[in-house]
């Protein structure tokens with residue numbers, strides 16, 4: 001990763017460049033930045049810059065032998081330590097070394113923009129908290145005991161330094177204080193007060209501020225030009241509160257809401273006509289493949305449509321929804337949700353959520369639900385005609 005791949009943070013980048021230029025690179029540094037500010041990608045870009053054999057224009061070249069390996073996050077002198085816990089694969093004595101492949105794939109996929117919770121979710125550790133163990137500390141001591149394999153600097157990046165176990169930090173204090181020559185240890189953290197004081201006092205603090213709205217907006221427009229308007233990008237930038245991860249999450253949610261709306265409308269239209277079984281089966285199959293969490297959110301969206309329809313029918317006004325297309329749809333749909341079917345529809349959607357949570361076969365579940373919804377829509381239609 002080059003500096004240019006790291007969003008915003010011009011001042012921090014400049015400070016890091018100057019430290020290299022003036023040969024004042026502290027051996028142990030603490031990159032402290034709130035979630036989504038990019039402290040981890042900055043640490044990686046800095047390490048790449050430090051080792052680049054052909055720096056130019058204030059950035060690493062991206063093409064020298066060192067950069068080529070760094071671009072893949074796979075340089076023999078670049079090491080990552082991070083919190084882990086037991087999961088399906090590692091049932092005892094977890095440590096970073098055992099999860100290297102998962103880690104590298106994860107940071108590659110996200111270009112270094114990861115959060116603690118997204119990492120835990122990726123690891124599949126359930127509700128457990130990850131820890132950096134004494135075993136990890138032994139590994140670090142061993143790693144930095146060797147000379148760099150081929151790089152100028154051997155770099156160890158410790159993600160989520162807050163999660164260093166006391167036993168681990170005790171083993172590392174000496175290494176933090178006086179690492180061997182040509183070694184750089186970068187601790188990455190988002191909560192200063194949770195980093196053990198004896199650890200943080202041994203590291204040079206590099207503060208990484210929240211991202212500026214303009215940086216987030218411009219990057220969103222840059223990366224998603226085909227589906228974002230200036231206005232929408234600006235809106236996400238404001239709501240993201242300086243976190244690139246939150247900005248992406250908001251965008252995904254907005255995409256998903258659009259999908260849910262379109263799909264629900266199509267689904268109900270097919271149930272309503274009760275004729276086109278080929279198309280209906282197409283939808284059933286598509287919904288079956290969504291994955292449990294998305295299926296639940298789709299069904300909850302359906303419940304919301306039911307609720308809004310009742311509000312409209314009860315003359316309680318048209319609910320505030322994201323877009324006019326949704327409002328138009330609700331006004332047309334609402335009359336067909338009536339005393340002939342409303343209660344049962346609510347129940348069916350709620351039951352479906354319950355069964356999705358309990359691992360029901362999705363194909364059978366959505367087929368059954370579709371047939372019942374077809375009957376109910378027919379009943380609703382009849383009630384309107386009468």
Ligand SMILES: [Zn+2]
Pocket residue numbers: 051052053054055060061062063064065066067068
């Ligand atoms: Zn290079």
